[in-house]
Amino acid sequence: MNIIELNNVTKNYPLGNTTVHALRGIDLNISKGDLVSIIGPSGSGKTTLLNIIGCIDTPTSGSVKIEQQDISTLSDKKTTDLRLFKIGFIFQTFNLIPVLNVLENVEFPLLLMKKHSKDEIRNKSIKLLSEVGLQDHINHKPAELSGGQRQRVAIARALITEPSIILADEPTANLDSKTGEQILNIMKEINSKEHTTFIFSTHDHDVLKYAKRIIKIKDGVIDGEENQ
Ligand SMILES: Nc1ncnc2c1ncn2[C@@H]1O[C@H](COP(=O)(O)OP(=O)(O)OP(=O)(O)O)[C@@H](O)[C@H]1O
Ligand SMILES: [Mg+2]
Numbered sequence: 001m002n003i004i005e006l007n008n009v010t011k012n013y014p015l016g017n018t019t020v021h022a023l024r025g026i027d028l029n030i031s032k033g034d035l036v037s038i039i040g041p042s043g044s045g046k047t048t049l050l051n052i053i054g055c056i057d058t059p060t061s062g063s064v065k066i067e068q069q070d071i072s073t074l075s076d077k078k079t080t081d082l083r084l085f086k087i088g089f090i091f092q093t094f095n096l097i098p099v100l101n102v103l104e105n106v107e108f109p110l111l112l113m114k115k116h117s118k119d120e121i122r123n124k125s126i127k128l129l130s131e132v133g134l135q136d137h138i139n140h141k142p143a144e145l146s147g148g149q150r151q152r153v154a155i156a157r158a159l160i161t162e163p164s165i166i167l168a169d170e171p172t173a174n175l176d177s178k179t180g181e182q183i184l185n186i187m188k189e190i191n192s193k194e195h196t197t198f199i200f201s202t203h204d205h206d207v208l209k210y211a212k213r214i215i216k217i218k219d220g221v222i223d224g225e226e227n228q
Helices: 046-053 076-086 102-113 118-131 147-159 177-194 205-210
Strands: 002-015 018-031 035-039 061-066 087-090 165-169 197-202 213-218 221-227
Touching: 002 046, 002 197, 018 046, 018 197, 018 221, 035 046, 035 177, 035 205, 046 061, 046 165, 046 197, 076 087, 076 102, 087 147, 102 118, 102 147, 118 147, 147 165, 147 177, 165 177, 177 197, 177 205, 197 205
Parallel strands: 035 197, 035 213, 087 165, 165 197
Antiparallel strands: 002 018, 002 061, 213 221
């Protein structure tokens, strides 16, 4: 089953008197449980593509379906729910909330869901933080952590809602290569254990060995694909 289907997706950004054609007709199907890497040079459209898949941004034309549902037909409320319940986002700059400690950052999306008791949320968050090796750092603020530790908090926060899709925009870009490998191993393990669909972008050829499928993007179009 395709969990994500993009049909002839374009994205234009107005810039002064000109238009930037960030995506120029993307057709892409991703099946459930896949581990996909999107690789391409700076400015090729990777972030734009992930933002559109993650319903953070809308395409200029073309269609995006998540679990067979055309997202352009959804109300704002339904789109917000889709983002909250089905999609986890790991941003390049982590986007943790600075005033909350590690535990509170991870609990936050589940609190928004309003479906679980405080105890359930706390226990689940602590369990997940142990899985990413941060059990001894739950009271730290993001500023008191290393880059790799922050990235692991971001992963735990993305996983807490048990989303079916996790989008990660250059998850290893700000990390040394050893920490980057640890992060990718965590993602790979979750992918095989939970069948969570992962899509991550990268510039880095070293991280490609973690992907099952590699999609190359160049100047806003798909420029080749490899399976491994
Ligand atoms: N808000 C915006 N307004 C105008 N142009 C934009 C905007 N966001 C992105 N662009 C342009 O769209 C193109 C694609 O950008 P995008 O951020 O998707 O590239 P990327 O592949 O993620 O690059 P990087 O590897 O540097 O992160 C670039 O030419 C960029 O300058
Ligand atoms: Mg980018």
